[in-house]
Amino acid sequence: MKHTKRPLSLLLTLCLLLGLLPTTVWASYMVQITQQPTAENNYTVEAKYGANILTEGFQWWKKISVPETYNLVESNPAEDELGVASVYYGEGSYIDGHWAAKRDTLSAAPVFRVSIKYITSPGDQVTVRIPPEMANDTLTVENGSGDSFQKMGDGVYTATFDDDGGIWIKSSSEFTAVITVDRYWTPVAGETTPSLNTRDLGKYYCAVSHESGDLMSKIVTLVSPEDQPTVDWLADPNIHMLALGPVEVTQDNYDDIFRGVPENVASGKASFAVVNGTPTLTLDGVTVEEGYEADVIRIGLLCSDELTIVLADGSDNNITISGEYAMGIMTGDMSYFSPLTVTGTGTLTVSASASGMLCFGVYAGGIQVTGGAEFTVTASTPVAQAECIGLNIDVGGNLQVSDGGVVRISGTTAAAAFGDDTVQILADGYSIQGSTTADDFTNLADAELKKLKEDGDVFTLKVGDEVAKSVVIAPAHSHAWSGAWTTNGTHHWHNCTNSDCTVTDDTQKDGYAPHTAVTDPAKDPTCTEDGKTEGSHCSVCGYVITAQETIPAGHTWGKWTLQADGQTVKRVCEADASHTESKTLAITLDKSSYVYNGGENTPTVTVKVGGATLTLGTDYTVSYKDNVNKGTATVTVTGKGSYAGSTDKSFTVTAKTLTATAAKATDRAYDGTTSVAVTDVTLDG
Secondary structure: OOOOHHHHHHHHHHHHHOOOOOOOOEEEOOEEEEEOOOOOOOEEEEEEEOOEEOOOOEEEEEEEEEEEEEEEEOOOOOOOEEEOOEEHHHOOEEEOOEEEOEEOOOOOOOOEEEEEEOOOOOOEEEEEEOOHHHOOOOOEEEEOOOOEOEEEEOOEEEEEEOOOOEEEEEEOOOOEEEEEEEEEEEEOOOOOOOEEOOOOOOEEEEEEOOOEOOEOOOEEEEEOOOOOOOHHHHOOOOOOOOOOOOEEOOOOOHHHHHOOOOOOOOEEEEEEEEEOOEEEEEEEEEEEOOOEEEOOEEEEEEEOOOEEEEEOOOOEEEEEEEEOOEEEEEEEOOOOEOOEEEEOOOEEEEEEEEOOOEEEEEEEOOEEEOOOOEEEEEEEOOOOOOEEEEEEEOOOOOEEEOOOOEEEEEEOOEEEEEOOOOOOEEOOOEEEEEEOOOOOOOOOEEOEEEEOOOOOOOEEEEEOOEEOOEEEEEEOOOOOEOOOOEEOOOEEEEOEOOOOOOOOOHHHOEEEEEOOEEEEOOEOOOOOOOEEOOEEEEOOOOOEEEOOOEEOOOOOEOOEEEOOOOOEEEEEEOOOOOOEEEEEEEEEEOOOEEEOOOOOOOOOEEEEEOOEEOOEOOOEEEEEEOOOOOEEEEEEEEEOOOEEOEEEEEEEEEOOOOEEEEEEEOOOOOOOOOOOOEEEEEEEO
16 A cells, blocks of 8 residues: 555545445434544444533444344333333333323323333334224324324334334323334443444444433444454544445435435445455445535545445446536545556446536546446536546556446547556557547547647547547447347337447447338228228338227117017118117006096006116107097107107096986876986986
């Protein structure tokens, strides 16, 4: 290693920026904890209450894969129990294995509560169980932030806790509760001091409790090193940090790791280790957008020594930096620039943009890209006279690309600059192509290493005699164009089937051309065959430009018409008279005979077609004839709507029988006949 003290300081700063150091500084009321590694590689926390340093109440915990279950009790916890930190306002007490609610004396209405708080571990799964007969509709279970627990069944509620620890249960009637905690952390035996002394790999945190009313401790998450760093890394006493890993960046620890950058910027995982004396940084989906202010230059990733960056398989990683003066990656300390190696089957995109006179994508003492890594570097500025270079390799350094690595470089001034005439670009089996336009990785021609200026000693890549502002260094390639077409909405082309093809611009691919549209004619539907709307497709590749829509087949039926037999209705397809349908017709009267009553007789008519009852007024109408006096009456049923034709049904009206109940006759003298004149008759019936 070189330049032990200052390079170390810069490296540790770099590791902080990329989320390698879980140096969480937290405060709960007046308590603070900071991580302060010692020269012996132990991990020490400091807890303060106001100005007083706490010396008791420490417990270190280690992450486990299978959770341990604890009952939450009020005091004197056994091995499988956790004691609460406080019972608020005496609301609740632990009796005979359960929590008993206490009535709120300040409330006029009956309100019963259990209000407790305990010291959490990250990811605690808290379950509250209340006897179903006590879990009425007024029961609520919330955490200290007022968020409701999830109801899992009658009287069963769960929630995941990270740092609050408050459990508030309320009901309008008395209740009891059993509260359990499933914890993915186990206390480390004997580790009850501010310092953690262990060599076991794993994830740890320290909880500190303080008995000052509601004052609760918080946690700081530590991750043990995979390879223990040496004491040399602590050469700068002003840096109270130690590279640990891997640490996952989350919104919870984001501000502490990335120093106040907006929470939606960072993501992914990063880990750090010293491998054979070389600082090695592994990136897995990491995004950095704020960087580090080194004097007047904002730097995205800073390492004061030789650095190897390993890209996790399939990962996409981004360093995007902007400022008055900007630099994406720098290895070295301005007086000496160290080599940078990028390897692994992932991508790393470095973008630096400056509003001032100085901008570098990467500044290093040599760069090697290998192992399938895709390394894209761009530097841009709107200032015409600025020095803005994608890759700047210092005196004595080379650019080497091998083993499937791919390099894309762009700079407003030049894609690349090299410090002297000893520089080499080592890229056997590769093509080196460039463009005189920045950010143009498609319109390329062969590029060569030449002096930037004839009277200078800085070298660059040129296309002909012009400076290349974009360069692609990729494995030399012969295309194997697929026989199948690839398409979008306007064009078609053939893709290259070779996995190492670097052509990403579709316009540069074989057969690229706009679609040739031909019309797919419309077709009318028939009774039995679907039709289609008009459409179109490309006559070259077959791409459907306008899809034809199906018009369903179907008959155009006429009305149901009464047939001669009077018992059948039939309908005929108007498009094809050979297609018919018939159904039975049944007409019934609710009454077939009436006795003369002096008024109209109107039996109720029921009409059924194929067993389905039709609707009077919608499907048919009825009219009556000769339906008052004695004799045969007629009801005429006439089709309506979807029905046509008419038919008659008859019923009878019979005479009414009359009986004489009284009569008067005029007196007269016998004249030898039997005739009597009746003058007043009374009939009944």
